[in-house]
Amino acid sequence: LRTLKFALLGLLNQQSMTGYDITRQFKHTINEFWHANHSQIYPELKKLTDEGLVVFRIENGENLINKKVYTITDKGRADFIKWLEKDEPIPVTPKEVFRLRTFFCSDMDTVRREELFRSQLVQHEDRLQYLINNKVNSFGDVVPTPEDKNFGDYLVLLNAIMREQTLIEWLKHCIYLCNNSNPEL
Amino acid sequence: LRTLKFALLGLLNQQSMTGYDITRQFKHTINEFWHANHSQIYPELKKLTDEGLVVFRIENGENLINKKVYTITDKGRADFIKWLEKDEPIPVTPKEVFRLRTFFCSDMDTVRREELFRSQLVQHEDRLQYLINNKVNSFGDVVPTPEDKNFGDYLVLLNAIMREQTLIEWLKHCIYLCNNSNPEL
DNA sequence: TTCGGCATGTAACTCGTTACATGATTTT
DNA sequence: AAAATCATGTAACGAGTTACATGCCGAA
Numbered sequence: 001l002r003t004l005k006f007a008l009l010g011l012l013n014q015q016s017m018t019g020y021d022i023t024r025q026f027k028h029t030i031n032e033f034w035h036a037n038h039s040q041i042y043p044e045l046k047k048l049t050d051e052g053l054v055v056f057r058i059e060n061g062e063n064l065i066n067k068k069v070y071t072i073t074d075k076g077r078a079d080f081i082k083w084l085e086k087d088e089p090i091p092v093t094p095k096e097v098f099r100l101r102t103f104f105c106s107d108m109d110t111v112r113r114e115e116l117f118r119s120q121l122v123q124h125e126d127r128l129q130y131l132i133n134n135k136v137n138s139f140g141d142v143v144p145t146p147e148d149k150n151f152g153d154y155l156v157l158l159n160a161i162m163r164e165q166t167l168i169e170w171l172k173h174c175i176y177l178c179n180n181s182n183p184e185l
Numbered sequence: 186l187r188t189l190k191f192a193l194l195g196l197l198n199q200q201s202m203t204g205y206d207i208t209r210q211f212k213h214t215i216n217e218f219w220h221a222n223h224s225q226i227y228p229e230l231k232k233l234t235d236e237g238l239v240v241f242r243i244e245n246g247e248n249l250i251n252k253k254v255y256t257i258t259d260k261g262r263a264d265f266i267k268w269l270e271k272d273e274p275i276p277v278t279p280k281e282v283f284r285l286r287t288f289f290c291s292d293m294d295t296v297r298r299e300e301l302f303r304s305q306l307v308q309h310e311d312r313l314q315y316l317i318n319n320k321v322n323s324f325g326d327v328v329p330t331p332e333d334k335n336f337g338d339y340l341v342l343l344n345a346i347m348r349e350q351t352l353i354e355w356l357k358h359c360i361y362l363c364n365n366s367n368p369e370l
Numbered sequence: 371t372t373c374g375g376c377a378t379g380t381a382a383c384t385c386g387t388t389a390c391a392t393g394a395t396t397t398t
Numbered sequence: 399a400a401a402a403t404c405a406t407g408t409a410a411c412g413a414g415t416t417a418c419a420t421g422c423c424g425a426a
Contacts, residue, residue: 003282004385010289020405033284035277040386042407065394065405084289085297090308092220094279097188099218099344104195104269105337112270113331123275146295146366152288155362159284159355166351170344177340181331189413205377225414227379250377250422373426381418388411395404 004036004044005053009080012054012072019045019068029153032131032160045070053079102174114178121171128164131157189221189229190238194257194265197239201256204230214338217316217345230255238264287359299363306356313349316342 007030011022022045023038045068048054053076056068072080098120105113135157144151192215196207207230208223230253233239238261241253257265283305290298320342329336 001282001384003280003285007285010285010292013289013292018405019407023405030285030288031277033278033288034280037387038406039388039408046407067405081292084286085293085301087301087304088282090305090312091282092216093218093345093348094281095188095219096279097186097273097276099341100188100192100195100215101269102344103215103218103337103341104198105340106331106334107195107198107266108270110331116270116272119272120275127275143362146291146298146363149291151362152290155290155355155359156284156288158358159287159352160278162351162355163278163348166347167344170347173343174340177328177336178331186412203377204379208377222415223378224380224416231379252377371426374424376423377421379419382416384413384415386411386413388409390409391407393405395402397402398400 003034004040005048006080006083007034007036008041008044008048009053009072009076010084012070013077013080016069016071018070033156048076052076110178110181114175117171117175117178121168121175124164124167124171128161128168131161131164135161188219189225190233191265191268192219192221193226193229193233194238194261195269197255197257198262198265201254203252203254205252218341233261237261295363295366299360302356302360302363306353306360309349309352309356313346313353316346316349320346 008022011017011025017025019038019042022041023036026034026036026041045054045056049056049070052073054070054072056070059067059069101116108116135154138150138157139154144154148154193207196202196210196215202210204223204227207226208221211219211221211226230239230241234241234255237258239255239257241255244252244254286301293301320339323335323342324339329339333339
């Protein structure tokens with residue numbers, strides 16, 4: 001599938017940068033829905049160079065550090081757009097360990113079970129707060145239009161927030177159901 | 186992490202079965218949140234046998250087919266429960282290709298962009314309907330109590346339904362925003 | 371007799387993570 | 399002087415997918 005390839009091309013399509021810059025972008029902005037380590041990024045950039053989808057120039061700036069600044073080529077851009085605009089069937093649900101554990105939750109000790117659900121709840125509430133702060137810091141109350149450079153950024157952040165809200169709702173429901181065993185009232 | 190190991194132990198903890206049975210269970214029931222091919226399952230069962238977590242007996246039934254019926258051992262059960270009741274930090278968001286593409290949606294042709302969102306919408310609506318049918322067929326209107334064998338099954342199905350509903354809501358919102366560019370009214 | 375389901379396995383490959391490895395520059 | 403950050407790479411391993419490979423049984 002080479003998804004990383006297209007993630008890199010997409011970033012380089014926005015602006016030229018080094019492997020290190022890309023690594024940082026993955027850690028900060030895109031981390032919410034895609035991630036990659038430098039150990040994966042550097043070899044992939046090499047591969048893209050071999051394929052003629054990107055080129056690099058070595059920059060020394062004021063220092064003597066050897067930076068490789070990568071730029072996307074026309075061929076790379078064409079490849080990227082082709083991938084971007086391809087309609088694909090939705091994949092099977094991504095694997096989530098906690099959901100697997102939930103499937104087996106009849107085998108858990110009942111006290112422990114509620115503890116685990118509550119632990120998840122707290123963590124997802126924290127994550128939701130973090131995402132909301134992100135949204136406020138990046139967009140305030142302004143909803144970007146499709147013309148804005150960060151429109152995609154906004155949509156993806158919205159997706160993440162809605163996902164967390166739903167997960168929290170689900171976890172609360174799980175805890176509620178766990179406490180309603182033996183309905184003898 | 187060895188998650189597959191614990192998925193297999195969890196299934197064998199419910200009842201003894203063959204690798205083929207496990208493969209089928211993955212395809213049907215658990216598929217909604219975890220999946221594995223037989224090419225992964227058979228070697229893992231061998232490994233579990235070596236580790237003393239499962240044992241097997243060869244069954245010929247009425248036919249001459251050699252089936253290996255696997256049974257979990259006490260050691261395997263202890264290992265499974267230890268994994269099941271361990272509290273773990275929530276992982277980073279799983280990678281989703283469509284969200285990556287959404288991030289880059291400013292680079293799409295505007296007509297094509299809406300087409301892609303609508304295609305996703307239709308597919309997720311179909312999936313939601315499928316999940317709801319599943320729920321009705323398996324549970325009807327009855328909400329299982331935590332004592333029920335299929336309580337975990339119910340919770341996981343509920344999670345999947347809520348996730349799809351949220352995704353649909355998000356996609357509709359994306360389409361709405363895409364059609365509100367250049368707000369000159 | 372051919373096809374689909376039952377039943378088990380291996381091989382090659384891709385993707386991703388963790389760790390190893392180096393070295394300069396900047397901040398404390 | 400030490401620690402953090404910039405900057406680039408490789409190696410080993412684990413997990414997962416696709417394809418290869420075999421053989422029985424029952425139904426059409």
